[in-house]
Amino acid sequence: MATTARQGPYFCGIDAAMDVVSGKWKVLILWELHHHGTRRFAELRRGLPGVSEKMLIQHLREMEEDGLVHREVYREVPPKVEYSLTEDGVALNTALAPLGDWGTERMRRTGAAKVR
């Protein structure tokens, strides 16, 4: 994904949505931003145990490019950057809700483990 292509011809809407959402941490970032509103880089990193800084940035950049998250840079001396969801990102999150319910139900049935 990422560097090249993207926006490639899609079969249907789900296909297009999956393109934007595929990436190990993307939906988790969405979820985190949705629940906390605005978060700084280090806050996100701490909120997603196991994520590498490289992937976090890469995903955030792609999601910014895709118009899902807004990136606000404060030119202060200890650098400060705040990430938040755009309208589009909020809509995506809403559209993901039923899928989340399905997954939760499935976890309950299969007894899958949960992190934190």
Next chain:
Amino acid sequence: MATTARQGPYFCGIDAAMDVVSGKWKVLILWELHHHGTRRFAELRRGLPGVSEKMLIQHLREMEEDGLVHREVYREVPPKVEYSLTEDGVALNTALAPLGDWGTERMRRTGAAKVR
């Protein structure tokens, strides 16, 4: 994915759902089976231009293992195998609908190309 792990600890329901749905052709298979009810292997292959036989089988097997699709083998001389969605697969498809709408809307806005 696939051979090892799976059912790994999840952060939330969306995470669990994404695990089951991640794979280049999975949502398309879901979509195809949902729209046609029951399909044979070759019909699916023809319905998803570009899919390789290897991936199609691999995905179908994983989805069967995950309880999303049902596989019915007819012991006839020209081999015949029919695939259909389970209740769980239908529910997943329903849960994916809003995401599909979001993606369709997005395609409209960005003017992304569509296959076939």
Next chain:
DNA sequence: TCGGGTACTCACCTCTTGGTAAGTGGTCGG
């Protein structure tokens, strides 16, 4: 008899994804 269709399996190879670890420049607390 030749080709095509059925539903696969297998071996091999490539490209992408994602992880690790180090470096950057500045500031603040102890």
Next chain:
DNA sequence: CCGACCACTTACCAAGAGGTGAGTACCCGA
């Protein structure tokens, strides 16, 4: 003066996702 924190960037590397092409056992139509 040492280390930690901030928000990154860069180079390198391993695993795996997915593609290609061949083979299989059988039958049917031309």
